[in-house]
Amino acid sequence: MPIFADQHLHCSYSPDSKATMKEMAESAFSKGLKHISFTDHNDFEAPDYPEYPKGCWDLNVDSYLYEILKLREEYRDKMFVGFGIEIGLLPEAFRQNAVLAHSHEFDLVLGSVHFIDGLDIYDNKFFENRDIRSALGDYFRAIRDNIVKFNNFDVLAHMDMPTRVMPYPEDDYKPEEHKDIIDDILNYLIENEKGIELNMSSLSKGKKNPCPNAYILKRYKELGGEIVTVGSDAHRPEIVGTHFDVAADILADCGFKYYCTFENRTATFVKL
Ligand SMILES: [Zn+2]
Ligand SMILES: [Zn+2]
Numbered sequence: 212m213p214i215f216a217d218q219h220l221h222c223s224y225s226p227d228s229k230a231t232m233k234e235m236a237e238s239a240f241s242k243g244l245k246h247i248s249f250t251d252h253n254d255f256e257a258p259d260y261p262e263y264p265k266g267c268w269d270l271n272v273d274s275y276l277y278e279i280l281k282l283r284e285e286y287r288d289k290m291f292v293g294f295g296i297e298i299g300l301l302p303e304a305f306r307q308n309a310v311l312a313h314s315h316e317f318d319l320v321l322g323s324v325h326f327i328d329g330l331d332i333y334d335n336k337f338f339e340n341r342d343i344r345s346a347l348g349d350y351f352r353a354i355r356d357n358i359v360k361f362n363n364f365d366v367l368a369h370m371d372m373p374t375r376v377m378p379y380p381e382d383d384y385k386p387e388e389h390k391d392i393i394d395d396i397l398n399y400l401i402e403n404e405k406g407i408e409l410n411m412s413s414l415s416k417g418k419k420n421p422c423p424n425a426y427i428l429k430r431y432k433e434l435g436g437e438i439v440t441v442g443s444d445a446h447r448p449e450i451v452g453t454h455f456d457v458a459a460d461i462l463a464d465c466g467f468k469y470y471c472t473f474e475n476r477t478a479t480f481v482k483l
Pocket of ligand 1: 297323325368369
């Protein structure tokens with residue numbers, strides 16, 4: 212059965228999307244999806260950029276929820292519309308994140324690293340004057356250091372996200388060079404019953420590999436992990452649910468028999 216749930220969607224409640232929530236839902240429904248989760252950004256203490264000034268990544272959760280509830284009613288009996296959030300992991304934000312995650316009845320909380328040492332991963336400065344191994348190593352260390360401070364999330368999103376935007380050739384990325392720290396992160400996730408996300412947005416950006424690389428997905432499975440969600444990370448309606456046929460093949464190749472949907476922060480296992 213094809214994957215019918217897109218567990219990572221943005222709309223104009225995120226500063227990097229102009230799409231209305233309704234446009235995103237319409238696109239999902241027209242593509243035959245049965246379950247979607249809006250996971251708009253909340254990145255407390257994100258660095259200040261001219262295009263993204265201080266505070267712009269703080270989600271207005273109340274009006275966001277109000278719109279989700281309206282859509283949920285509209286699509287009742289047709290498609291589940293989940294109240295999710297993508298919480299940015301930053302060492303200086305772990306107290307605010309803890310309060311945020313506890314203060315609402317989310318269906319799905321994604322945990323993500325988008326900023327390191329005051330730099331957006333989308334800022335080329337993050338990659339300047341160093342090689343791919345150093346950049347990815349820093350990213351994995353940031354994940355590990357963050358998740359031990361704040362772990363009230365359900366699924367770790369796009370675990371090797373710099374590969375999506377890095378200036379190096381894609382084939383230069385060797386995840387096995389980071390085996391020890393990748394294992395540290397995956398073991399922590401598994402011990403704490405956290406899932407991992409297969410994020411397909413890099414394919415929409417012309418890359419060959421999803422995020423994370425199949426190496427990481429396979430390793431999560433080998434170490435005993437079972438909870439995997441699939442997300443397009445769409446910020447535009449046309450990207451919703453794209454490359455999910457490829458996602459199903461990748462998961463099967465990595466040994467998974469199920470993917471998960473989330474409601475009330477509880478995973479349901481769906482046969483691939
Ligand atoms: Zn993200
Ligand atoms: Zn996202």
